[in-house]
Amino acid sequence: MWFSTNSHHTIMTNMRVILITLHLVLVTIGTVVPMRTESARAFFVFGDSLVDNGNNNYLPTTARANSPPYGIDYPTRRPTGRFSNGFNLPDLISQQIGSEPILPYLSPQLNGQKLLVGANFASAGIGILNDTGIQFVGILRMFEQFSLFKQYQQRLSREVGVVEAKRIVNGALVLMTLGGNDFVNNYFLTPLSARSQQFTVPQFCTYIVSEYHKILMRLFELGARRVLVTGTGPLGCVPSQLATRSTNGECVNELQQAAQIFNSLLVQMTKDLNTQLGSDVFIAVNAYQMNMNFITNPQDFGFVTSKMACCGQGRFNGVGLCTTLSNLCPNRDVYAFWDPFHPTQRALEFIVRDMFNGSSYYMNPMNLSTIIAMDANI
Ligand SMILES: *[C@@H]1O[C@H](CO)[C@@H](O)[C@H](O)[C@H]1NC(C)=O
Ligand SMILES: *[C@@H]1O[C@H](CO)[C@@H](O)[C@H](O)[C@H]1NC(C)=O
Ligand SMILES: *[C@@H]1O[C@H](CO)[C@@H](O)[C@H](O)[C@H]1NC(C)=O
DSSP states (O other): OOSOOTTHHHHHHHHHHHHHHHHHHHHHHOSSSOOOOTTOOOEEEEESTTTOSSGGGGSSOSOOOOSTTTTTTSTTSSOOSOSSSSOOHHHHHHHHHTOOOOOBTTOTTOOGGGGGGEEEOOOTTOOSSTTTTGGGOSOOOHHHHHHHHHHHHHHHHHHHOHHHHHHHHHTOEEEEEOSHHHIIIIITTSTTOHHHHHOOHHHHHHHHHHHHHHHHHHHHHTTOOSEEEEOOOOGGGSHHHHHHHOSSSOOOHHHHHHHHHHHHHHHHHHHHHHHHHTSOOEEEEOHHHHHHHHHHOGGGGTOSBSSSOSEEBSGGGOBSOOOTTSEEOSOGGGBSBSSSSOBOHHHHHHHHHHHHHOOTTTEESOOHHHHHHHHTTO
16 A cells, blocks of 8 residues: 555545635634734755655655555544654644644645745655665655755745745744664664664764764755754664564664764754854754653553554564554554654654753753744844
């Protein structure tokens, strides 16, 4: 079921109708979601499957979430391309900042005034390195996401003029979620991967953070001025890794250590960049600790397990992919992981709470509530 179907366009058309209807309902009742105002800032998203909201549906790749039970808790109850049972991280951030959800850049519906809200360029399977996720074939690597962002800016300029387009891009909130695949779908993919022959883990982390530095500089050149940079989560604790590498269900040490080395280099790199730019452009998000909180104490968060995925098969439901044939838990709100790699909407809600209201240990140098208050005064 991980390929394109003829019903895809029908689904998208139905979804569009439902979403438009939903939007009207929400605007009418008004109190449920903050209404979009003239001043609602644009939102741009780059990165991998944690934030892809459907771009891969339009690409020749197997890395897709466009078949059931993906989307089972989404308002339409249909798969959308999000790697979640319901909303994903960008959706939940949009809701909190009072913007309508942004569309995948490749969606034919992203036209006209919709361009002003922003766009999502993320593509499941990609990494910092071009050789990450090669097994997924036709996905949008970072340099491709950026060339589409340039194309977007030209289209936006035609819509609102060059000056206003620049103001929208400079004033936008940007989310960049990248790096996990450079480990699980590259360095650690096979025991003798090319990158693991070339580098030790610390050397590899130094190398990919130096490449990430170039990516963030390019993003700055393209006009981004407020960028959330999520570190990688606890890679050794995801059901897929528990299933394949853990003997006793404990998080896999080698991957946990790699994630920690990478994350601490990333925090330092964003600090250095901010110093160099003389402005807090980049905000390091401690996704590792945000996830570890509910992985370590699932009961405190209302989860019955943080080891077993809701959808999957084999040990910890962590073997293979989540498909129509997989085991599926009846209540997604009591699971931390939706599929072998991705958190449930419920778990993402806890992450978003920390992004808005967390201390500087979680959000460095500042949380999203502070950013929004500050930027409102510009
Ligand atoms: C990825 O490929 C693009 C286009 O060929 C190139 O500009 C970029 O430097 C490459 N990145 C890395 C990390 O090799
Ligand atoms: C952050 O805290 C404020 C004040 O307590 C609260 O109203 C808001 O809902 C919180 N935001 C998130 C995303 O949890
Ligand atoms: C969010 O950041 C602001 C400024 O750093 C801080 O005052 C506030 O306490 C933070 N929120 C929480 C819940 O720590």
